[in-house]
Amino acid sequence: MSELTARAVGSLRGVGPRAAERLARLGIHTVEDLLFHLPFRYQDRTRIAPIGRLRPEQHVVVEGEILAADVLFGRRRSLLCKIGDGTGIIALRFFHFSAAQKNNLERGRRIRVYGEVRVGGTGLEFFHPEYELATDETLPPLEQSLTPVYPTTEGIQQRSMRALMEQAIALLNQHPPRDLLPDALLKERQLPSLRDALLTLHQPHPTDAVEQLLGGTHPAVRRLVVEEMAAHQLGMLQRRAGQKAHRSPPLAGGQLFGRLCDALPFALTSAQQRVIDEIAADLAQPSPMLRLVQGDVGSGKTLVAAAAALAAIESGYQVALMAPTELLAEQHLASFRRWLTPLGIDVLWLSGSLGQKARREALEQLANGQADMIVGTHALFQEAVQFHRLGLTIIDEQHRFGVHQRLALREKGRQDEQMPHQLVLTATPIPRTLAMSVYGDLDTSVIDELPPGREPIDTLALPAASRRADVIQRVHAAAARGTQAYWVCTLIEESDALQAQAAEATWQDLQAALPDLRIELVHGRMKPAEKAAAMARFAQGEAQLLVATTVIEVGVDVPNATLMVIENAERLGLSQLHQLRGRVGRGGGKSYCVLLYQTPLSHTAKRRLSVMRETCDGFRIAEEDLRLRGPGEWLGTRQTGELAFRIADLMRDEAMMAPARDMAEQLLAAYPDNAQALVRRWLKGAEGYADV
The missing domain is CATH 3.40.50.300 (P-loop containing nucleotide triphosphate hydrolases)
Structure with a gap:
């Protein structure tokens, strides 16, 4: 694809410095980049629909004769153009229009319209549709392939993108790309050539x-x-x-x-x-x-x-x-x-x-x-x-x-x-x-x-508003049995200061609710020596409860800890929840994890909490987390790098x-x-x- 790789997108008609800058925001620098910029949906403009059979929410092409075009004055001024094709009548409504546009919509002139059918003030209407007016009573031929709709950016309209793509496709046909996958491998997997694949994706046949x-x-x-x-x-x-x-x-x-x-x-x-x-x-x-x-x-x-x-x-x-x-x-x-x-x-x-x-x-x-x-x-x-x-x-x-x-x-x-x-x-x-x-x-x-x-860790998900007191009593019961517990505080904001405030407030609340327990606090804003001392007291059994931010996600090993409480669990990803849960269950006794959540829960949050209740299998959890979040977010932007396919x-x-x-x-x-x-x-x- 050397010709297409070497040719800058700025060499195409209609691409000046400003347009080239805008295309660069889409990752388009060469004609090859443009050809690899694929549509995210298609419109069928290859056939004409009878007006009398239209239904709301359809995206269709209609042709007809202009019956009237009038400016209406109501709560909002609009241009209303009615057209008919013998099977029915539909209106085109424009809230932004010029005098020249109104004058062009002459009674008796033929027009072809593409847009979404919606219910309006006069019945079925098109709002700001695309249209073409007949010249000498003739309209251009209908599209022969499906019309692609491309991802765009500010300043690049669909019409402009399609015009650029037409030039790119012409160059593709003049300079067919070299197929770098051997014919034997393509035949084995029943795959088309690169040229044919690109043509199909940019100009699919109506039957595709x-x-x-x-x-x-x-x-x-x-x-x-x-x-x-x-x-x-x-x-x-x-x-x-x-x-x-x-x-x-x-x-x-x-x-x-x-x-x-x-x-x-x-x-x-x-x-x-x-x-x-x-x-x-x-x-x-x-x-x-x-x-x-x-x-x-x-x-x-x-x-x-x-x-x-x-x-x-x-x-x-x-x-x-x-x-x-x-x-x-x-x-x-x-x-x-x-x-x-x-x-x-x-x-x-x-x-x-x-x-x-x-x-x-x-x-x-x-x-x-x-x-x-x-x-x-x-x-x-x-x-x-x-x-x-x-x-x-x-x-x-x-x-x-x-x-x-x-x-x-x-x-x-x-x-x-x-x-x-x-x-x-x-x-x-x-x-x-x-x-x-x-x-x-x-x-x-x-x-x-x-x-x-x-042993597998039993996991419960409970609404914080109604069950928080029960969970506090559960912590007290664990301490009475001689075991220890974690209480993890989370916030949406990625801020050490805010996380620390949340943990300190929770620490104070739990000290008031459990005055007979020794409760330690660990968060990212503490001095390393203070943090290490608090962790050491908890690890040595001098404290029964450790209140912490997610800094304890990995590496903490206290076999006597058998209860993990995670506040605002709906805000964390599955892998992080699993890591936190892994801080317990490291000794010989039965361990538990309580996920406290705020309502209402999103669909994704419900799914996460459900998976946590169902399994302790880290690989299954990771697969589900990847499915819910996608690879970029799962890995984090630093790791993803050029992975973005x-x-x-x-x-x-x-x-x-x-x-x-x-x-x-x-x-x-x-x-x-x-x-x-x-x-x-x-x-x-x-x-x-x-x-x-």
């Missing part, structure tokens, strides 16, 4: 099934979808090949982790052992490990990460673990110090809140090789941080980081062409479609087994992802030139959007 065109099941749509998906897969496969071309230090160990396991009061699950073996096989290679470990809340991902860290340390290399929040990073710090200190290994801490002296000492120990491991937040990839021999980076809850942040940490370990191994963790199960789309260049391990003795829809086209992956692999192996051209056509230089 509009429902299939708009629903993504028509072969013309599937042709573009599979090519776009294949291009994204190619981008990841090429990126993976580029990453694997780097060297990494082979890491082997086992003695230190064996000593750690001997000291643990529990045994590894078979799923943990399987994933540890997969990681060990990767680390032993001289090329970088690129592995994503998925595990539901409480499945033991941190211990798996410890196995990888100890292999690196035993091999004489440093380890960096980065988490998105201070609270989560602090939890990792506590876990790794508890496990590694008895083995004679110091674990350093680095965050934005660290004092200057402590920070300077930590940086010196990293740079001179005294420190084996460091845990921290975004502070780890700042310029001042220099490693002596970084062999492994571990990134937790990686979807919360931007792409460049992860790259920056990896680059810290670069020594000539040698890169550190990478292990990324998530407690948010990633639906398979999304994993293939965003993390297709990573090997994936799944810890699909919970430690023995874990132009034509493919991850949910609608889920079944085509695996064939697209297969097609990408075949192209890379047998048609490398086509593969390169396909990436250039669809990714426009954004091949690195998910580089990890």
